[in-house]
Amino acid sequence: xxxxxxxxxxxxxxxxxxxxxxxxxxxxxxxxxxxxxxxxxxxxxxxxxxxxxxxxxxxxxxxxxxxxxxxxxxxxxxxxxxxxxxxxxxxxxxxxxxxxxxxxxxxxxxxxxxxxxxxxxxxxxxxxxxxxxxxxxxxxxxxxxxxxxxxxxxxxxxxxxxxxxxxxxxxxxxxxxxxxxxxxxxxxxxxxxxxxxxxxxxxxxxxxxxxxxxxxxxxxxxxxxxxxxxxxxxxxxxxxxxxxxxxxxxxxxxxxxxx
Amino acid sequence: xxxxxxxxxxxxxxxxxxxxxxxxxxxxxxxxxxxxxxxxxxxxxxxxxxxxxxxxxxxxxxxxxxxxxxxxxxxxxxxxxxxxxxxxxxxxxxxxxxxxxxxxxxxxxxxxxxxxxxxxxxxxxxxxxxxxxxxxxxxxxxxxxxxxxxxxxxxxxxxxxxxxxxxxxxxxxxxxxxxxxxxxxxxxxxxxxxxxxxxxxxxxxxxxxxxxxxxxxxxxxxxxxxxxxxxxxxxxxxxxxxxxxxxxxxxxxxxxxxxxxxxxxxxxxxxxxxxxxxxxxxxxxxxxxxxxxxx
Ligand SMILES: Nc1ncnc2c1ncn2[C@@H]1O[C@H](COP(=O)(O)OP(=O)(O)OP(=O)(O)O)[C@@H](O)[C@H]1O
Ligand SMILES: [Mg+2]
Numbered sequence: 001x002x003x004x005x006x007x008x009x010x011x012x013x014x015x016x017x018x019x020x021x022x023x024x025x026x027x028x029x030x031x032x033x034x035x036x037x038x039x040x041x042x043x044x045x046x047x048x049x050x051x052x053x054x055x056x057x058x059x060x061x062x063x064x065x066x067x068x069x070x071x072x073x074x075x076x077x078x079x080x081x082x083x084x085x086x087x088x089x090x091x092x093x094x095x096x097x098x099x100x101x102x103x104x105x106x107x108x109x110x111x112x113x114x115x116x117x118x119x120x121x122x123x124x125x126x127x128x129x130x131x132x133x134x135x136x137x138x139x140x141x142x143x144x145x146x147x148x149x150x151x152x153x154x155x156x157x158x159x160x161x162x163x164x165x166x167x168x169x170x171x172x173x174x175x176x177x178x179x180x181x182x183x184x185x186x187x188x189x190x191x192x193x194x195x196x197x198x199x200x201x202x203x204x205x206x207x208x209x210x211x212x213x214x215x216x217x218x219x220x221x222x223x224x225x226x227x228x229x230x231x232x233x234x235x236x237x238x239x240x241x242x243x244x245x246x247x248x249x250x251x252x253x254x255x256x257x258x259x
Numbered sequence: 260x261x262x263x264x265x266x267x268x269x270x271x272x273x274x275x276x277x278x279x280x281x282x283x284x285x286x287x288x289x290x291x292x293x294x295x296x297x298x299x300x301x302x303x304x305x306x307x308x309x310x311x312x313x314x315x316x317x318x319x320x321x322x323x324x325x326x327x328x329x330x331x332x333x334x335x336x337x338x339x340x341x342x343x344x345x346x347x348x349x350x351x352x353x354x355x356x357x358x359x360x361x362x363x364x365x366x367x368x369x370x371x372x373x374x375x376x377x378x379x380x381x382x383x384x385x386x387x388x389x390x391x392x393x394x395x396x397x398x399x400x401x402x403x404x405x406x407x408x409x410x411x412x413x414x415x416x417x418x419x420x421x422x423x424x425x426x427x428x429x430x431x432x433x434x435x436x437x438x439x440x441x442x443x444x445x446x447x448x449x450x451x452x453x454x455x456x457x458x459x460x461x462x463x464x465x466x467x468x469x470x471x472x473x474x475x476x477x478x479x480x481x482x483x484x485x486x487x488x489x490x491x492x493x494x495x496x497x498x499x500x501x502x503x504x505x506x507x508x509x510x511x512x513x514x515x516x517x518x519x520x521x522x523x524x525x526x527x528x529x530x531x532x533x534x535x536x537x538x539x540x541x542x543x544x545x546x547x548x549x550x551x552x553x554x
Contacts, residue, residue: 058437063356089440096438100431103454110412116449168439 015069093169099161159190344417382480384545401484422459
């Protein structure tokens with residue numbers, strides 16, 4: 001038991017979330033293992049994005065959100081009142097559905113996180129340069145972009161933009177990376193490239209990915225969570241879910257009867 | 260039928276342009292004799308400060324003091340209105356709940372609906388006494404008074420245009436920054452201000468245009484003394500001096516001059532000067548706003 005507890009990264013207990021009067025998540029309890037890729041599938045509107053965004057509390061920007069229950073990430077309840085949101089978001093990074101680099105240079109996009117989390121004086125130019133190179137190498141963009149770091153990030157191709165959005169998290173050394181349908185705006189090649197990237201990053205980061213694409217869930221994730229109407233229906237090893245699901249609703253969803 | 264409607268709409272569109280040119284033409288026409296006569300020295304007009312247009316023996320038409328009046332009141336007004344206006348716009352668009360936002364917008368629109376003569380009245384009475392009391396000034400009708408009134412008058416323009424500019428910042432930028440862990444204040448100065456800077460600049464320029472062109476309120480609030488509020492002794496700028504602006508001069512004097520007289524024509528030349536200033540300011544604002552759209 002203790003061995004298992006050690007390898008957990010995120011534990012969610014009885015977590016519910018309301019948008020105003022509407023309950024979007026109902027008593028969600030989950031254990032997400034450290035260092036693997038977990039996919040989150042389910043029909044549109046079942047609360048995947050909501051659950052994902054709850055893990056670094058970016059949901060709270062819509063003023064009407066209330067929650068109950070616990071979410072522990074690396075042993076700390078992130079819903080406590082004294083949690084520092086900037087610190088939380090530093091260790092739990094997020095990649096959005098549409099690539100959203102800021103309208104500044106590629107270089108500045110990558111060091112943005114460092115700049116906002118450190119004193120101005122603490123950052124030397126060589127340190128920043130190194131962070132940029134490391135991050136871009138990690139997402140395999142360095143060779144393509146090393147000569148145009150001063151160009152606007154918004155002028156890149158979508159695939160490069162999305163990789164950049166992953167790269168800009170890395171200098172902050174996050175533990176968890178949340179991805180909300182990161183490939184839905186990309187073409188086949190872009191999707192493949194991002195999937196390969198994720199596979200390479202697993203191990204070092206705990207990755208949680210929302211996807212509508214079941215083939216993608218099968219390709220990239222070790223574990224898979226199926227959600228329906230704000231509830232967790234089934235959570236198991238990915239092959240288990242796709243080969244011999246336990247719940248009738250999972251079977252129906254995977255066979256494509258709804259969603 | 261279709262054709263007729265199209266024609267009418269076209270006439271409406273073109274008439275706006277025609278009116279602008281017609282007004283400029285009229286102002287120019289009324290001042291023409293003076294402008295083309297050899298006597299008029301444009302240099303002297305702009306850079307001397309003696310404004311004695313009604314003198315029998317030796318009329319002099321130097322508008323330097325009037326320009327200084329307009330400039331001092333406008334600059335001080337903007338020094339007050341820009342921080343307030345931008346601050347209010349940021350608060351309204353980013354920090355307050357939707358109910359408070361609607362309430363504040365209505366209040367600011369109300370502020371914009373107050374007629375300028377009412378502002379002038381406030382300047383003449385309440386502000387006048389307040390400034391005399393607070394600063395021990397002999398008279399409260401001063402640059403400061405006019406600037407505060409003008410600031411209040413241009414804040415609504417600055418707020419509403421700035422708010423539009425902030426609203427135009429894509430939400431995905433905000434999410435990107437929040438996802439990386441910005442604080443609210445970092446969001447404002449690292450994301451919103453840089454992204455909206457053209458729109459904010461346009462807001463400020465239109466505020467300046469408003470302030471330069473305003474007449475009645477400043478006429479009533481600034482004391483109507485032809486005087487340059489700058490000199491060589493510290494603090495170099497004296498906000499407790501009375502001044503008179505270009506607009507106020509035209510408004511106050513035009514009714515008393517004989518049509519076609521030299522004084523009358525000079526006032527129209529002052530009008531051309533004003534027109535050129537506000538035109539330049541507004542054109543710049545327009546170009547700046549266009550700059551946003553092209554990006
Ligand atoms: N800001 C919000 N305010 C109110 N209701 C919301 C808000 N965001 C989401 N919802 C509702 O919460 C439910 C879950 O939404 P969510 O976006 O989490 O679903 P999803 O599983 O990500 O769907 P999709 O697959 O379409 O992205 C939906 O019914 C949605 O209408
Ligand atoms: Mg979603």
